[in-house]
Amino acid sequence: MDLISKERDRLLQRSARVYGLSFTAVSALCFALPGAVPFPVLLLGIPLYLILAAALVAVGLSRSIWWPVIALLSGLGIVVVTAILVGTPSPSASLAILHITAAGLASLALVLTSSVPRIVLLVVGALAGVVVVAAAEIDSPAQALRSGGTVLVGWGLAALVTVWINAGVPQVAKRIASIGRAHRAERQASELEAQRRQGARLLHDTVLASLTLLAHSGVGVKPEALRQQAAEDARLLRQLRLGTAPQLAEPTETGTIPVVNPEEPVLGTTLESVKQRFGRMGLTVAWHGTGQVLLPSDVLDAFLMALAECLENVRRHSGVTEAHVTITDDDKMVRALVTDAGVGFNIDDIDEAKLGFAESVVGRLREVGGNARLFSAPGSGTTVALEVPRG
Amino acid sequence: MSKSDTIQFSQPEENTLGVVVGNARRAVQSTARRFSRAASAHRASLGTAFLGLGAVIVVGLRAVYGLIWFASQWEVYPEPFAALAAWIVLAAVLIGAIVMSRVSGDRLPDWMFGLFLAGLAIAFALDVIAIWQLHDIGGHATAALTAGMALLVLVALRGRVEILAAAAVLGVALIAVIFLDAPVDAFADADWVATQVTAIAGSVLPPIIGVVIIESFRRMVQVELDRVLVQSTVSAPRFAVGMLASEELARLDLAAEELLDAVAQQKTKLPLTPKNASVAAQLATELRLHLIEGRRETWLYHAISESEQLGKSVTLSDKSSLAGLLDPTQRDGLLSAAWLLVADVPSAANPRRRGTARTLSIQIGPVVPGAGTVPAHKIAVPITVTSTGVPRNRVDSGVWDAIGRIGRYSDSTQDASLRVDIECIVDNPADQ
Numbered sequence: 173m174d175l176i177s178k179e180r181d182r183l184l185q186r187s188a189r190v191y192g193l194s195f196t197a198v199s200a201l202c203f204a205l206p207g208a209v210p211f212p213v214l215l216l217g218i219p220l221y222l223i224l225a226a227a228l229v230a231v232g233l234s235r236s237i238w239w240p241v242i243a244l245l246s247g248l249g250i251v252v253v254t255a256i257l258v259g260t261p262s263p264s265a266s267l268a269i270l271h272i273t274a275a276g277l278a279s280l281a282l283v284l285t286s287s288v289p290r291i292v293l294l295v296v297g298a299l300a301g302v303v304v305v306a307a308a309e310i311d312s313p314a315q316a317l318r319s320g321g322t323v324l325v326g327w328g329l330a331a332l333v334t335v336w337i338n339a340g341v342p343q344v345a346k347r348i349a350s351i352g353r354a355h356r357a358e359r360q361a362s363e364l365e366a367q368r369r370q371g372a373r374l375l376h377d378t379v380l381a382s383l384t385l386l387a388h389s390g391v392g393v394k395p396e397a398l399r400q401q402a403a404e405d406a407r408l409l410r411q412l413r414l415g416t417a418p419q420l421a422e423p424t425e426t427g428t429i430p431v432v433n434p435e436e437p438v439l440g441t442t443l444e445s446v447k448q449r450f451g452r453m454g455l456t457v458a459w460h461g462t463g464q465v466l467l468p469s470d471v472l473d474a475f476l477m478a479l480a481e482c483l484e485n486v487r488r489h490s491g492v493t494e495a496h497v498t499i500t501d502d503d504k505m506v507r508a509l510v511t512d513a514g515v516g517f518n519i520d521d522i523d524e525a526k527l528g529f530a531e532s533v534v535g536r537l538r539e540v541g542g543n544a545r546l547f548s549a550p551g552s553g554t555t556v557a558l559e560v561p562r563g
Numbered sequence: 564m565s566k567s568d569t570i571q572f573s574q575p576e577e578n579t580l581g582v583v584v585g586n587a588r589r590a591v592q593s594t595a596r597r598f599s600r601a602a603s604a605h606r607a608s609l610g611t612a613f614l615g616l617g618a619v620i621v622v623g624l625r626a627v628y629g630l631i632w633f634a635s636q637w638e639v640y641p642e643p644f645a646a647l648a649a650w651i652v653l654a655a656v657l658i659g660a661i662v663m664s665r666v667s668g669d670r671l672p673d674w675m676f677g678l679f680l681a682g683l684a685i686a687f688a689l690d691v692i693a694i695w696q697l698h699d700i701g702g703h704a705t706a707a708l709t710a711g712m713a714l715l716v717l718v719a720l721r722g723r724v725e726i727l728a729a730a731a732v733l734g735v736a737l738i739a740v741i742f743l744d745a746p747v748d749a750f751a752d753a754d755w756v757a758t759q760v761t762a763i764a765g766s767v768l769p770p771i772i773g774v775v776i777i778e779s780f781r782r783m784v785q786v787e788l789d790r791v792l793v794q795s796t797v798s799a800p801r802f803a804v805g806m807l808a809s810e811e812l813a814r815l816d817l818a819a820e821e822l823l824d825a826v827a828q829q830k831t832k833l834p835l836t837p838k839n840a841s842v843a844a845q846l847a848t849e850l851r852l853h854l855i856e857g858r859r860e861t862w863l864y865h866a867i868s869e870s871e872q873l874g875k876s877v878t879l880s881d882k883s884s885l886a887g888l889l890d891p892t893q894r895d896g897l898l899s900a901a902w903l904l905v906a907d908v909p910s911a912a913n914p915r916r917r918g919t920a921r922t923l924s925i926q927i928g929p930v931v932p933g934a935g936t937v938p939a940h941k942i943a944v945p946i947t948v949t950s951t952g953v954p955r956n957r958v959d960s961g962v963w964d965a966i967g968r969i970g971r972y973s974d975s976t977q978d979a980s981l982r983v984d985i986e987c988i989v990d991n992p993a994d995q
Contacts, residue, residue: 175902176787178959183779190775198764205753264757271761329621336617337776344610344784352791359795359806366809369816376854379819380847386826386835387844395833403827409820413813 176348180341181235184282184334189232191330192243192279196225199271203250208264213257220250224276231283237290240280244297247277248304255308269308270319273301274326281330285338298327372412377477378449379405381484385453397452443499446480450495455487461499467506467562474540475506475560478533482510482556490514490554505542507559516548533558609784611777615719618773619661625712625769626657633705640703641696649689649706653713656682660716671720679717680729683710687733691740698746699755700737701762707737711766718773726774734767786872790902793870796862797894801887801992805865808853815850822846861887863925866898876905881927885944888989889969896968897946901925903962904950921952937988946970946985955981 200221203209209217227243230236251269254261261269277297284294302320309316369376382405385393447457467475479497486495492514500507533556534544542560633650637643660679664671671679690707697703711733714726741759749755796803804812822843825831831839863886867873879886889897904923926947937943946969950958955976966972970987 175790175899175906176783178903178906178961179783179786183776183783186779187772187776191772194768194772195764198760198768201760202757205756206751207753208757263754267757267761271764329624333617333621333776337614337780340610340613340617340780341783343613345787347609348784348787348791351788352794355792356795356798359799362806362809363799363803366804366812369809369812370804370854376850379823380851382823383819383843383847383850386822387840387847389834389837389840398833399827399829402823406820406823406827409816409823413816413820 176341176345180338181283181286184337185232185235188279188282189228191282192228192231192276193225195271195275195279196221196228196247199268199276202264202271203268205264208262208268209254209258213254216253216257217250220246220253224250224272228276228279231280235283237293240283240290240293240297243280244277244293244300247272248300251304251308255304260311261308266309266315266319269305270322273305274323277301278323278326278330281327282334285331285334294327294331298324301327369412375405375408375412377480379409381480393453397454400452401449443476443479443497446476446483449480450483450487453487454493455483456494457483458494458496459499460496462501462506467560471540471542471560471562474536474542475508475558478536478542478544478558479508479510481533481536482558486510486512486514486554489517501562503562505559505561507557510556510558511553513553516550516553518550519546519548609788611719611780611784614777614780615664615716618715618718619664621769622657622712622715626654626709629705629709636703636705639697640693642693644693645689646693646706649686649693652682652689653686653706653709656686657713657716660713664716664720671717676717676721676725683713683729683733686710687736691744695744698744698749699758700741700744701755701759704762708762708766711737712769714770715773718770718777723774723778726770730767730770734763737763737766786906789870789872793866793873794895794898796866796869797891797898799862799865802860802884803862803865805860806869807865808860812853815846815853819846819850860884862894863897863927872905873901876922877901878922878924879927880924883928883930885928885930885989888942888944888992889987890989893969893987893989896965897925899965900948900962900969903959903965904948904953906959921950923951924949940991941988942991944987944989946987948983948985949980950982951980953981954979 203217203221204214223246224243227239227246230239231243250272254265254269258265278301280297281294284290284297301323305323306316306320309319382398382401385398386402443459447459450457483495483497486492490512492512495510495512498509498511500509537544537558537560540560542558544559545557546554547557548554630650633646640646656679659682660671660675663675687707687710690704691700694700694703700707711730714729714733718726741763822831826833826835835843861881861884863879863881867877867879886894886897901923905921926949928944930942930944948966955974958981966983966985970985972983972985974981974983976982
């Protein structure tokens with residue numbers, strides 16, 4: 173049985189309990205009014221009321237068919253005891269009887285529609301209620317008819333409510349299922365979206381570089397250059413957001429860095445954009461060697477990132493404003509030498525990790541099967557050799 | 564610095580990597596709730612319109628019964644026209660409310676609700692005036708008693724508190740007029756008292772029972788919706804970022820875009836103020852975290868954190884992210900078992916049972932090499948499900964079916980907690 177049917181049963185059980193208990197309480201109140209019934213009847217009736225109340229509480233918790241049976245027997249027992257011992261019930265006793273049979277017991281109809289035995293019990297319970305009540309009022313046929321009718325209406329009403337709720341559940345289940353299907357599609361879309369955003373690594377790397385500059389309040393960079401850089405990044409992010417894959421823009425004008433690459437993009441155009449980016453931040457990059465190298469996009473990504481990282485180190489630490497990048501390639505590898513004539517450093521003195529070299533440069537290149545080496549000495553500049561396979 | 568110059572960046576409570584800022588549980592839950600709130604306006608009304616229609620029918624039947632009773636007493640009334648006026652007002656209010664509820668849909672506007680209550684009050688007053696001299700309000704009132712039942716019409720259109728408060732006010736008013744109108748020795752007469760009690764119960768209890776049914780129905784819809792939404796994780800890839808993370812990444816991207824745009828458009832002056840600079844730094848950190856490590860969580864983690872109900876009661880321990888290896892059938896089994904074991908968790912709607920909260924902990928792994936006989940290219944992942952608050956004999960039979968779909972299992976009971984050890988055979992990721 174599926175979860176919603178269980179929840180529905182629980183709902184009906186709980187409703188039956190509240191319904192039954194509240195009218196049982198009202199009935200007990202009428203029953204216990206001084207003078208409503210003789211003392212011996214009261215003495216017999218009270219335990220039966222307690223049993224009925226306990227059975228109704230249990231109906232709210234358990235799905236066993238025996239609790240409704242016990243409730244029915246104890247409820248009808250109250251009527252029978254009153255009828256036998258009293259003869260013609262007083263008006264208040266009549267009302268007590270009606271509250272029990274037409275509402276307190278009728279509430280059981282809520283839990284008696286889900287299977288054939290239960291429906292049988294429902295019919296039996298309703299008829300027994302009518303018969304017992306009519307028999308109790310037999311001295312006045314008009315009253316017997318009225319009370320019997322009221323009991324029938326009470327059970328009918330409870331059954332109607334049950335049928336109505338049962339009819340509402342499949343409707344709502346169907347609608348929930350369609351919401352679920354829509355949600356599954358949404359989840360897949362969001363998964364794709366996340367992949368797309370995470371896949372735009374190059375874009376995010378340049379965005380992160382810009383954010384990091386801003387985090388240092390943009391000190392050390394010309395405001396104009398930083399603004400231009402920010403505008404460029406914002407434009408790329410907007411493209412990403414609007415769903416159009418950021419395209420290779422004309423390299424000379426905007427200096428866009430490609431994010432979603434065609435199969436084998438041209439290295440030269442993207443190198444140009446890296447150059448422009450650093451140009452804006454005050455580092456002149458001079459290119460030498462091959463400009464037209466084809467690389468798979470993931471390799472290109474890693475290569476450019478490593479390159480940009482090296483240039484960033486030059487910009488920050490070398491003390492000069494010019495760097496040279498020499499690109500060479502053979503059948504298997506593409507290599508880049510990044511050199512500057514800056515202050516240099518003693519490799520042994522400086523922890524590579526501190527420069528972010530191991531993680532951001534070597535790590536990235538190794539992911540795609542490449543490598544990087546660092547050469548430097550105090551006063552004689554720094555050289556970094558990067559290499560990646562041609563795919 | 565002007566206020567508009569400050570860059571706004573809303574702090575996330577949780578960065579969806581499981582790295583949580585502040586109180587983990589609360590943060591995860593509030594994120595999940597924020598996520599689910601989008602649909603909740605729609606949720607609350609799912610299916611209740613149909614129940615509301617049923618309530619209208621019940622009220623209609625009750626009104627017809629009241630009218631017949633009224634007609635049969637015409638001769639008895641000292642002021643029959645006041646009672647007639649009461650019925651006319653009541654009928655107008657009811658028809659108006661029914662028509663408006665069909666037109667306005669999910670919710671009756673406040674002013675209309677006020678008008679409805681005012682109409683009921685007038686009908687009540689007129690009816691009481693009509694029978695005041697009979698000194699037996701409970702025995703002769705008709706429209707005044709039907710007014711209580713009439714509240715049922717709105718049971719699907721207004722909050723439970725409002726309906727219950729209206730019913731309570733009506734009950735108090737009824738008791739008050741009965742007392743004021745009572746003959747001197749009436750309270751010694753059991754028959755008279757029983758009639759009054761019956762009248763009060765007959766008008767006050769139906770709206771209360773109606774509220775109980777509607778509230779339970781809404782709860783059922785919530786639980787089912789929660790379950791169905793989370794069910795979509797069953798077909799998720801081995802590692803997924805989850806709906807929250809994807810949303811979060813989009814949000815961070817947008818925040819970065821706005822910040823960079825503000826700089827580019829010169830809305831934010833350079834160099835940045837320390838405050839804005841720290842916003843940029845924070846954004847960069849968040850973004851970096853999301854980009855690097857966003858994909859370590861499994862479908863099960865997302866299912867639990869996105870679900871209001873599972874999130875409250877299930878703790879997951881899956882250090883090696885082995886849950887991702889389960890196939891869709893096994894995932895469905897595990898999720899179904901979890902649902903069935905926690906389904907009775909007390910909710911806001913039912914806080915009384917907070918004492919017996921059911922909790923569930925799911926421990927996945929570690930894989931013990933060479934344990935048991937495993938087919939080639941498969942590995943056995945041990946899963947331990949420990950549940951508290953459910954006696955062994957009250958565990959739903961569906962739980963065992965569901966667990967059977969995950970793999971072979973054995974169960975044991977200890978100190979009122981149920982422990983199920985499952986051996987789940989999955990494809991060996993090394994062979995893929």
